[in-house]
Amino acid sequence: MNFDKEFDASGLSCPLPIVKTKKSLTDMTSGQVLKVIATDCGAVKDMQAFADQTGNTLLSNTEEGGKYIFFMQKK
Amino acid sequence: MTTKKMAIIATKGTLDMAYPPFILASTAAALGYEVQIFFTFYGLQLLRKDLSDVKISPLANPAMPMPIPMPVMVQMLPGMESMATMMMKNKLKDKGVASLEELREMCLEMDVKFIACQMTVDLFEFDKAEFIDNVEYGGASMFFGFAGETDICLFV
Structure with missing residues (x-):
């Protein structure tokens, strides 16, 4: 999937993946896509909840070799 | 969509109890809430520039997971508190949990408002120069001005 920016949250625990995802989105424009990589399994549900509550769209959510990959499209 | 609001009252000054308010x-704030934290009593310790005095004690803390069982008579020996604090900080770091300083900084970056209880400052004769700059001083009424209109209000 194409993306405009990447944020690697590997090794970070709650709430850093979410809080820093929010920060990464700040300087992006509407419609752009942020790729987030996380190793915290709690991030899977948190990232969906973040999308639901902020209006950003979680385009996909996959696991590859112990890493969770998210594509978040900015509102 | 109207902005949701959350207010937290932070009353504890130990390492374990310092995390919930900042997390x-x-x-x-990342979810778009407008947030205020009212720091009162021992919670004021969390506003110090230097957080090295924020510690965890194994004493009277039976829920704290220890690598080996430790009798209370041992827990009360000098240096045990510093040791437990060091072990906890190492564990937090190993697991990728942010430091208190980092979480506090992030709160400020996202415009979380910190209010320090003026009465407690006077009571414990704290020196305001020891606190970080981004703090407002006020009382319970000032807190209620915001708390009364929140969606979530927590006492920690």
Whole structure:
């Protein structure tokens, strides 16, 4: 999937993946896509909840070799 | 969509109890909430520039997981508190949990408002120069001005 920016949250625990995802989105424009990589399994549900509550769209959510990959499209 | 609001009252000054207010406040701010934390009594320790005095004690803390069982008579020996604090900080770091300083900084970056209880400052004769700059001083009425209109209000 194409993306405009990447944020690697590997090794970070709650709430850093979410809080820093929010920060990464700040300087992006509407419609752009942020790729987030996380190793915290709690991030899977948190990232969906973040999308639901902020209006950003979680385009996909996959696991590859112990890493969770998210594509978040900015509102 | 109207902005949701959350207010937290932080009353504890130990390492374990310092985390919940900053974790919840930074997360809520990331979700778009307007957040205020009212620091009162021992919670004021969390506003110091230097957080090295924020510690965890194994004493009277039976829920704290220890690598080996430790009798209370041992827990009360000098240096045990510093040791437990060091072990906890190492564990937090190993697991990728942010430091208190980092979480507090993130709260400030996301415009979480910190209010320090003026009465407690006077009571414990704290020196305001020891606190970080981004703090407002006020009382319970000032807190209620915001808390009364929140969606979530927590006492920690």
